[in-house]
Amino acid sequence: MPILSQQNLERHLWQAADILRGTVDAADYKQYIFGLLFYKRLCDVWDEEYEQLLAETGDREEAADPDEHRFHIPMEHRWEAVRRQSTQIGQRLNNALNAIEDANLRLRGVFGDVDFANQDRFSDALLEKMLAHFEKHRLRNADVPADMLGDAYLYLIKMFAEGAGKKGGEFYTPRQIVRLMVEIVEPRPGMSIYDPTCGSGGMLLEAVQYLKDRGEDARTLSLYGQEKNFATWGIAEINLFLHNVDDAFIAKGDTILSPKRYDPKMREFVEGIGAYDRVLANPPFSEKVWGYEVWQNGDPFGRDTYGCPPKGYGDLAFVQHMLANVKDDGMLAVVVPHGVLFRGGAEGRIREAMLAADVIEAVVGLAPNLFYGAGIPAAILVCRRAKSAERRGKVLIVNGDATFQSGKAQNFLTDDHVRMLAEAVHGFTNIKKLARVVSVEEIAANNHNLNISRYVQTGADAGAVDVAAEVAKLQDLMVKRNEAEAVMFGHLKRLGYVG
Template sequence: MPTLSQQSLERHLWQAADILRGTVDAGDYKQYIFGLLFYKRLCDVWDEEYEKLLAETGDREEAADPDEHRFHIPTEHRWDAVRKQSTQIGQRLNNALAAIEDANLRLRGVFGDVDFANQDRFSDALLEKLLAHFEKHRLRNADVPADMLGDAYLYLIKMFAEGAGKKGGEFYTPRQIVRLMVEIVEPRPGMSIYDPTCGSGGMLLEAVQYLKDRGEDARSLSLYGQEKNFGTWGIAQINLFLHDVDDAFIARGDTILSPKRYDPKAREFVEGVGAYDRVLANPPFSEKVWGYDVWANGDPFGRDEYGCPPKGYGDLAFVQHMLASLKPEGMLAVVVPHGVLFRSGAEGRIREGMLKADVIEAVVGLAPNLFYGAGIPAAILIARKNKPQDRRGRVLIVNGDATYQAGKAQNFLTDKHVKTLAEAVHAFADVDKLARVVLVEEISANGFNLNISRYVQTSADVEAVDVAEEIAKLQDLIAKRNEAEAVMFGHLRRLGYVS
């Protein structure tokens, strides 16, 4: 088998997607590619473990003992067995994936609802071509280490997100933004990390990578998450497994209506709100259907400490859930649309309550067009239940609207940009045209408005505005509009359209 580089592995996997393109809807085929990739990896690693055990013991039965393997694959459902079939290949694949889920408690549901037996989508000829492509390269640990395959999987997720446009943002947050958030909250060995809208698991994995990069014990982290979309939950489980992360617990379900916490004694998820050292999330922007009808009568889990968000904007429901999920000395970072920072009404009252409680530590404004399918700028809100003494009564405002690299279809952050923004948060000090420490009293005087440009402007020279002159211009324009409307209605009356 030829040795794979990272680039050639990524190209090999993306070529598998090319085989399905045009036959399966673009929004669906990622599930099939991810499923086949995972199936091939499991089979190859099982074979690798079997051969090693056989060499050590000389006993075929012992080498095949499920207790000797990280996971079990029934004999009749291994890759080689499926490849012996030339007809009804799709049904054999379905049976194999179902059998693997049944044989491994941790893998229950990871393949989602993929159906290779659908003859309208998958003829035997197409599946033969797809499987033949996958077996061009072995995916054993000796051939493709976990980090290498995990990075290739992230590459696939990114490519599928780019192709999916707005829907891509539902399961993938650009990695540099995730890196920025993790750099800001600085997870330490032994901490618990939680993402209540975990998508494909990127934030949890970035916390792991953060410790690895520092030569620290990443396996000491406890990782938790919840994901509403069943297919995306499966992607997250595969992502973690391929990165050789076993100690991660991802619940399925709606975080706002049915939050889950892991009970280590019962070894299962139960309804309730957990307590974590670090909480990271990129919830859906301004969710319209989020659970208002329930929260309007009081959240059953008591997370609505600062109030009920408006019916059409669920952002602050997620933020309050995250606050409720923090340990006393915990810290959170959450992506929010800019409207959360200045909208009035119920959101204004919640923001006022949070500022008066002094839980908001920093707001980091991001450049526009960094997220898939969302050209509007967003911000990262950083909060703690108990801020450090020297930060109490203050909020750091960072304006990163000019901190980005322009791209063809989308802007992005470089490593330098991530470092600049993260260091600004850590320093918690004024930086000309980038950051400013603002007293809560000043924010209060501004009606608890956190609009970033109100406090930090990045333009080189801000033109002085003569308010009286601008009002006069506005009044002149209003007068001209009224005059034009009067003329128009006069014509309409003469023509008999209005009385």
């Protein structure tokens, strides 16, 4: 079989998606492609390991021993066994994926709820075409090293995110933004890294890559995360396994209502708060249903240190969750919409309390149209529970609204942009038209408003920041209008004017 280049591998995998396009909903077919890719990789690597062991020992039974393999693939459910079938291929695939999950505790649930046996979607002819396409190339380690296949998987995630529009942002953050966040928090060997809304696992993997790029031992990192969407959790698990990261722990569930931490003694997740060296996240922007009904009576896990966010905006619930999970000498970076920086009401009071506690170290404004499905600009909030002496009572404001490269569908950051913004945060000094160190007293005098353009003006795309502010104000007014309508209809119902 021909040796694949990175580009050819990516093209080969994307062509598999083309086979399903039009037959399966665009929002769903990524799960099937990812599932088949992982299944093929597992089977090919098992064969590779078996042949190597057989050559070394000459003992077929020992070479097939499950303890000698990274993952156990039952003989009757290996790729070649499924390929011998010409009918009911979908059911055989379902049986194989279920059997692999049952045989490997670490893989439980990783294939999600894909159903290849649904013949309205998957005829035997279509599945035959799909399987034939996948076996054009072997996916053994010798043919496709883990980093190469992992990068191809990230390429697929990116392509699916681009096609999903707004929903793409639910499971994928553009890699350069992730890289910027990792560069800002500077993980070191031996540290614990946590992403409470981990999507497809990109931030955890970028922390691994950051250490590799520095020639440091990434295997010493402890990786943790949580993901609410079950299908996305499976994507993250496959992403980590394809990158040869076996010891990351990703919990399933709602981070705000049911936070999980991994208990190494019990070897399972339990409800509660952890303690991590670095926390990174891109939570859902302005989540409307986030857990207000619980938090308004006091968060059961004590994360509402600075107050309860408003009903229609969950952003600062995620930020406070992250602050509760970072060690005293730790650091966090989180993506937030601009409205978090200047909206009043409950968010204004939380912002005031956070500034008074001096936990906000930097605010990095990003250019507009960098995220999938969100054209307005966002910002990275950088926090520490304990700042260094020279940074106490100060916040670095970085305005990156002019720092981007225009693209066809959306803007993006180059490596130089990432380096410049990260160095600005590390330098913590004034840079003309880019960064300014602002005292907490000055921010308090501005009614605790952290709107970036108030402190640093670049002269570029100023209108985009104003648009963001106006959109946030409009959203705030809409929430208040809806609340007022609910009260009014309640009164009318009691008076008998409505049923």
